[in-house]
Each structure stands twice: as C-alpha cells, then as structure tokens.
Amino acid sequence: xxxxxxxxxxxxxxxxxxxxxxxxxxxxxxxxxxxxxxxxxxxxxxxxxxxxxxxxxxxxxxxxxxxxxxxxxxxxxxxxxxxxxxxxxxxxxxxxxxxxx
Numbered sequence: 893x894x895x896x897x898x899x900x901x902x903x904x905x906x907x908x909x910x911x912x913x914x915x916x917x918x919x920x921x922x923x924x925x926x927x928x929x930x931x932x933x934x935x936x937x938x939x940x941x942x943x944x945x946x947x948x949x950x951x952x953x954x955x956x957x958x959x960x961x962x963x964x965x966x967x968x969x970x971x972x973x974x975x976x977x978x979x980x981x982x983x984x985x986x987x988x989x990x991x992x993x
Contacts, residue, residue: 900941907934918986921973925966932962 911930919922936955943951977983 897941897945900937904934904938907931907937912922919986921983921985922970924975924985925970925973928965930963970988 908931911927911934914927914930917925918927920970936958939955940956941951943955973983988989
C-alpha cells in the first residue's frame with residue numbers, strides 16, 4: 893500500500909480540526925497555545941505534501957517561514973502567559989484582559 897499525498901492531506905485536516913476544536917473548547921492559555929501550534933504544523937504538512945506533488949520548493953520555503961513565525965509566537969506569547977500564570981494558577985483566557993493597560 894503506497895502512501896500518497898491524499899494521506900498527508902487527510903492527516904493535515906485531522907490535525908487542524910483537532911487544533912481548532914481544542915482552541916474553541918479549552919480556556920487555558922497554555923493549551924490554547926499548543927492548539928495553535930498544532931494547527932500551524934498541520935498547515936506545514938499540507939505545504940510539504942503539495943510541494944512534493946508539484947515538484948516545487950516554494951511549499952518548503954513557506955514551511956520555513958511558518959516555523960519562524962511559530963518560534964516568535966512561542967517566545968513572546970508563552971513568556972507572557974507563564975508570567976501571568978505565576979501570579980494566578982487558575983488563569984483562564986478571559987483573564988488576559990489585564991494586558992489592555
């Protein structure tokens with residue numbers, strides 16, 4: 893049985909749906925960040941699948957930029973969430989309104 897690009901796209905759709913569902917249901921900011929990362933990785937899988945089908949390196953280049961944006965998101969966003977969670981252990985996403993200033 894050969895693994896085709898359809899398998900990769902189905903895997904990508906399932907991972908994206910799991911990430912989206914987790915983002916909509918959960919209220920913990922750390923879990924929400926993990927769900928966003930799961931969604932970004934699902935998009936990366938589809939980029940690589942299409943890049944292989946089309947024999948073009950543009951999809952893999954897009955994956956590189958998505959990974960750079962995801963790393964910047966983790967550095968900034970996760971540091972803010974961890975700093976806020978140290979103050980209040982039962983932090984919910986609605987409590988992040990304290991950042992409005």
